[in-house]
Amino acid sequence: MRGEAGLLADLADLAIPFAAHEHAAVFTVAESRRIDADIPGAHTKNLFLKDAGGAFWLVTVPAEARVKLKALPEAIGCKRVSFGRPEDMQRLLGITPGSVTPLAAINSEPGSITIVLDASLAAAERINVHPLRNTGTLGLSGADVLALLRHWGHAPLVADIPVLEDE
Helix, strand or coil, X not given: XXXXXXXXXXXXXXXXXXXXXXXXXXXCHHHHHHHHCCCCCEEEEEEEEEECCCCEXXXXXXXXXXXXXXXXXXXXXXXXXXXXXHHHHHHHHCCCCCCCCHHHHHHCCCCCCEEEEEHHHHCCCCEEECCCCCCEEEEECHHHHHHHHHHCCXXXXXXXXXXXXXX
């Protein structure tokens, strides 16, 4: 597993600009709201999922999104999904709950998990994701996140993720 050092090396090698922020550990979107106010850009949350066929998915959406889990499989092209187990997350991505990020794909074998980025994030000038730990945030463009995923041999999926509307 290449880890954060490999991530930073790839960012440098590919000349991808980013902003790094250190902060107290955050484990939930609610906890991160205290920190988000001081960091510009779109904030994210991640869903580590397993579909009924046994395939793993990491879906990254805007932090405030409430994903319609029953409608998600149709949007991303899979069978019914449920949340994946922490042991599978550790095995496939080398991270633990609370540190989930699409950038953890640096640690995964291509084809072992499908990384999905919400279309609004893929088009964003700056999205904020963890650098494989929950005590930091990296801000970089959605296009650069996709470029990194492709660099690591993944075929990221960009999709309009179905969300619940505020009532």
